[in-house]
Amino acid sequence: MTFAEQFPIVLGSLNTGFLQTFRLFLITLVGAIPLGMLLAVAEISRWKLLRAFIRTVVWIVRGSPLMIQLLIIFYFPGLVLNTPIWGGGESGRFAAASVAFIINYACYFCEIFRGGIQGIPVGQEEAGLVLGMKPAQIFFRVKLLQVIKAILPPISNEIITLIKDTSLARIIALQEIIWAGQSFMKGSQGISGVIWPLFFTGIYYLAFTGILTILFARLEKKLSYFR
């Protein structure tokens, strides 16, 4: 098969794989950002036990490889507990990968949010208090935008890492873009022993991170009207 014949077949496969990559990316953001906020609020709460618990969870999740977490979450229920909650097939693998990614990234986001909230000078809160504002008003009207501005760079960093981390889901055979590229080495749709599709996946990652980099640069510029 000539390259010209291979190309459309490979492209179709990679597109399908990228769609799965993108879905995992999106569901992780949608799940991990709110969960991370909740964890951050819990981590600065008054209850010592809760704070200690969250800190331990964050330590374990950030301290161990995401790949191991993926394997445990996918295999543990079925192989150890004899209750295969994920079911077979691609949808089960996607569900397991989503849970692993959401938990993992929530812990990273949690630390960024916590740092952002605690980084706001205490004088902002006090100025709000002496002006008779309610705690919720101080948070939403005074602090929130300052927090968002402060955490935008680390968040964009984390999100760009996430795009590339989705490839780890390959370890539980999720059919994302790396899996799709690799399939042409072993043989798929009449093409085998070909490695360029695997390298070609890099173009997708670069394009995607490029778009996000531009997007975040715009956001940062939007918030540059104050210091």
Place this chain on the structure above:
Amino acid sequence: MPILEVEHLRKSFGATRVLDDISFTMEPGTALSIIGSSGSGKTTLLRCLNFLERPDAGIIRVKGETLLDAASPASDFQRNIRLKRLHFGLVFQSFNLFPQYTALENVTLAEKLLAREKPDWKDNKSAYLKSIEEHGCALLAEMGLQDRMGNYPHQLSGGQCQRVAIARALALNPDILCFDEPTSALDPELTGEVLRVIRSLADRSTTMIIVTHEMSFARDVADHVIFMDSGTICEQGSPDEVFLHPQQERTRQFLSHYAD
């Protein structure tokens, strides 16, 4: 009737006693200067008056109404704490303006939020907002900032920032306006413009408590002066009494550092 009565205020941080048996009264329309070295408790006193700290003992009364009696349970301290705070305004040493709002928005934000609690807010929303906006503009104009209303804090000089902060505190019409070393973060040139503004407030009989290290200003602007030393009121009286004829050795010693 005094506008402010403070009786036997005490406050400790851990084992350190920061305020010890502070008592004084203020008449409406007068200015009180509080002087003393760093760490003598001046700032903590202002923070207690603004309910940013809870005193361990003592009473704070405004216009005869007891706002704080440290002998009653802690829940009493928290109850209506927002409304109690509104009797006082506080201008901070470090301005603490909200960076994402313009000068005018800084001045009007709190008033707008409070207006939402009025029962007829929904029906008269635009009328309320319009009058608040006008009030804010008038205050900034009074501060000499009519050309700066749309500027963000980082576009203003320190002196302009502090004048915005003064307008912001005045916007809620506090009974007593407190200044916590309002010029300590400013260079001498900018200090002058802020002191002139405070001076003009005093001329219009604004009730004020001014914590400051500017001795000549403290003497010039105040009707009454308190000298604090290690958490206690060491000496108080008229500016002439305290500055010209101090009775306490500690006061003389402190003032000698400022003799020029």
